[in-house]
Structures are given as C-alpha cells and as structure tokens.
Amino acid sequence: AQSVTQLGSHVSVSEGALVLLRCNYSSSVPPYLFWYVQYPNQGLQLLLKYTTGATLVKGINGFEAEFKKSETSFHLTKPSAHMSDAAEYFCAVSWAGGGNKLTFGTGTQLKVEL
C-alpha cells in the first residue's frame, strides 16, 4: 500500500537558517506529491505540488521541494527561515488507482527561534 512518512515530528531552526522538512513516500506507481502548511486553528493551505515534469517545484512563501525518485523523497526546503514560518507542515501523496484521495503524513511542527 502507498504511504508517506515524515521524519521528525518537531523541527526547530533559528531565524535565517535553512529549513529542511523530510518526506519519504512508498508507492508502486508514480506518485503525485503535495506539501501543505497549517497555522493554529486554521485549515490546511497548499504550499506546492509535484505531478509530472520538472522535479524541482517552487511554491509559495519561498518554499521549494525536489522529487527524487531514486530516494523516494520529496523534502521541503526554504533557504532562510522567518518567524512567520512557524506552523505544522504536512506531506501528502496520491496516485492512480488511489480513489481521488490524499494520504497524509503525520505532520512536522516547525519552530523558529530568534
């Protein structure tokens, strides 16, 4: 069965430092991959997605992610963290035959410190 794993339920970085949030997927068919952000007591907001084509995907708020098939990964990065980036981040996957559904990872809480 297809699944997605987010390594590290909590990540802490200093303001201005690199943000790296890890996501690995398991899929026997080509996946479609998504990153979402959730601020406290709000719904999820799409940051970026990979379907086909260019493997480096740029999203909103300066985030980007690279699809690496050989590593079955889709890690989220941002060169310089800002205090406003503090939130929970979810990786998700869908695939052909998956029934119009997304499978979400368990989330990574990002803390940004001064």
Next chain:
Amino acid sequence: SQTIHQWPATLVQPVGSPLSLECTVEGTSNPNLYWYRQAAGRGLQLLFYSVGIGQISSEVPQNLSASRPQDRQFILSSKKLLLSDSGFYLCAWSLAGIAYEQYFGPGTRLTVT
C-alpha cells in the same frame, strides 16, 4: 474563484447530543468533497469523501455519518456524540481526478463535554 465555507467555527456539545456540521463550496461544479478529523496531537484522519450527490464513501467505521444533499454541500452528522468525537473537523474539496490538490475550509473545533 472558489471558496469553501464551514460552520460553525466552534462548538461545545454534551455527550449524547446530536451533531450537524455543514460545508459548502462556491465557484465550482461537481467537486469531490471530503471530511477530515484532527484529534489533539494527531494527524489528519479521512472520515468520508464524496464524488457526487448522494455518493458517500466511509473510510473509518464510527459514530458519524455524512450526506451530500446538493452538489456543493456536504454535511457531517451524528445522532449521539461521544467524548472521543472531540477534535478539529476539516472539510475539503478538489476537482475530480487523481492529480488535483485539495482545498481546505477553515475548520470546526468540536468539544464534547
């Protein structure tokens, strides 16, 4: 542009009382609709999804039910709430198809006392 609404934003209900949460989408036709729950400290759990009026797929057997009486309306219900039903309920929509992202509503915070 498309908009998704959920109400109420917060709800406090006693154990054993009924529940009705409503979700509506504007600006699109025949969307796929989804209900999720986030329990405290846990990830997203897909409860129900619908690909059309009257078509409901249940992901997890539980104390809840869903209905889709109109194309862009999705309702989550319970006849008798349990303490374990507390959580943050999110509605989402997507275009039909496997590569389309889901767009989420603002959520309803339900506390069962």
